[in-house]
Amino acid sequence: MPETQENKVLFGLENVHYATYTEADGKITYAKPKxxxxxxxxxxxxxxxxxxxxxxxxxxxxxxNNQGYEGTLTIANITEEFAIDCIGEELDSVDGVLTEKSNAKPKPFALLFEFDGDVKAVRQVLYNCTASRPTVASATKTDSTEPNSNELTFSAGPRSTDKAVKSKTSTGVTDTVYNNWYKAVYEKTPAGA
Structure with a gap:
């Protein structure tokens, strides 16, 4: 039975995933979230x-006038796979070197994540994101070592097909939708299906 009690507070960030997509003939097809x-x-x-x-x-x-969002994701480290899939960096498979080029074209993706709650985590998806190159920074180690993080800025706009910008789970979310959130990008079930 779906949860009926609403969260009083939200906190934390976890389960960040992304899914690239293609658009052809007015239809968007998402890859499996990574x-x-x-x-x-x-x-x-x-x-x-x-x-x-x-x-x-x-x-x-x-x-x-909903034009989506401008966002910042702070992350421990941008994965090589994300850099290739979404930012447009190129991997030299012979030498094993990632190269950023000035004419690289970022690729659109959906961004999935969740905030924990006092009752149940709220899972969210931004459907149409494009990322800028991440900030690169580091500092020397001292008597205490602090891990570095990367800052990724992105835009999340409406999809061209249905103008959807964002979806998130609610108190009445079905177990099927909730449990499959990171297996495939959520799409509304068509009426009568």
């Missing part, structure tokens, strides 16, 4: 302003 271990922090800021139309000396019409 883990992106070491998630430290994620922050997504909404993009788009409130549209206001003035008439009769008042705000006659207003509506939000």
């Amino acid at each position: 883990p992106l271990p070491g998630g430290v922090e994620i922050s997504v800021e909404p993009q788009g302003d409130m549209i206001k139309f003035y008439a009769d000396n008042i705000v006659y019409y207003q509506a939000p």
